[in-house]
Amino acid sequence: MYSVYQRRRLINRVIMGFCIAAAAFGIAWLLLILWSLVVKGGAALSLSVFTERTQMNGGGLGNAILGSLIMTALGTLFGSIIGVAAGTWLAEYGGKSRLASAIRFINDVLLSAPSIIVGLFIYAVVVLQTGHFSGWAGALSLTVIIIPVVIRATEDMLLLVPNTLREAAAALGAHRWWVVTRVCYAGARAGIVTGILLGCARISGETAPLLFTSLNSNQWNFFDLNSEMPNLPMTLYQNMTINSFIPRQVELAWAGALLLTVAILLLNIVARVVSRQRG
Template sequence: MNTQSTLHASVPVKSLLNNDNALYRKRSKINKVMLTLSSITLVFGLFWLFWIILTLLLKGGASLSFTLFTEITPGPGDSGGLANAILGSVLMSAVGTIIGTPIGIMAGTYLAEYGSRGWLAPATRFLNDVLLSAPSIIIGLFIYSLYVSNVGHYSGWAGALALSILVIPVVVRTTDNMLLLVPNSLREAAAALGCPKWRIVTMICYRAARSGIITGILLAVARIMGETAPLLFTALSNQFMSWNMNAPMANLPVVIYQYAASPFKDWNELAWAGATLITLLVLGLNILARSLFRK
């Protein structure tokens, strides 16, 4: 072993990195092929992304006006906006985030800080991954059977509960991963100074993983803003401006679904405008999340 190491060390690196070396030529060709394939797939994905965004801007950009945020959804042939749908989406998304975020952070904290032993943490991670990939319509049916069918009516609370269940697995996964990235040396140094475990988690680990946890919350909000299926079975919709969370509530995804399938041109234009608005909002939240994660 020492003789081989000495021989390799005595060979200049530049003599190995030239076309006369068969191994170098082989690896260079493989590298070029893989770079070419990677570039092609990158361009392919970006092409469809820009096409979708361009289509939305061309068909819905003209309908993005001040009245879109000030007037409620109109009847056929009338002018109007999406103010009630925007309000409903904001309210239900905010309540869903408020309900789901603390649960997700606490569950992720347990997995990362207290679940190093035993079977509970691995089982929870597995179930969380299942919930993370579960179709959102199943969540809507679950809340319908658990809440809507018992109270006898659709409501904004039911929609917020469905959205909160979609928030939880995203926040759990992000919190767990970010806390695991915090060096153990920080925990050990605090423990050596007599700091209790709960204070180590809240004052050191949370601060070190703050940007990553916030990123997970923003990604969860971006996900629930465009969910339609859960709200069809829980909040349904409402043609009027309403702050009552205990009644059917308008929301952008369901309004877009209804108006896009209608035969009325003005409703189709509002559907394109709503789709453009949601896409720009989700895109902005993802960019913000990525920016925070880089820091």
């Protein structure tokens, strides 16, 4: 009997050792990537990075940063409105109906769909129809990407609200819409906001859909969403491929990569903080 326990302890220690080694291997590469970003990106940071526009001889990333903020904000706004509304219908009204089941299946497919497919779709239905790239097309592609994330978060969080709260509000004579907006949303608010923030973090660094929708620009034209829109992911891609022979462009690419990483990290931290709050 003792030998059986001893063998189990040995197997447990071996498996735990492999797990720790695998985790350490992944964390080591992550730390190496972060270290490279901090060293190379931090050295290239300056005030001109935020105030000057992109140019062939260097310049800055000001227009690209603002363009990315505008398209990400629009995508998050539109996606949140549609996602929360759809998730609410699935949780509170759809139930197990065929339509609700079909929507859930389509939503699951969209969650795992490559972002470049979304970009090609918007390119076919928007860019080809209008005849030009635009900031609206870029924001629309980001909207399509964030919608399934918000739908899933909204539905899951609303389903966690106890039915006794709904029944208590209904017993007092409250209408269904009042129960949903005042009772259910209050209990699921933290989870829904967390889902929106995580979706925003996902779309903020997307490059593939913008390649087919907004493309890029080196001008301060972020107020004109009907034309090509400057954005940070595309600028980094071009600086590290097309303009890789220009040292200053490569430095700006590292600086932009660091800014994107920090922004996504902050969004994830805020999402974690919000998720710990009670509705």
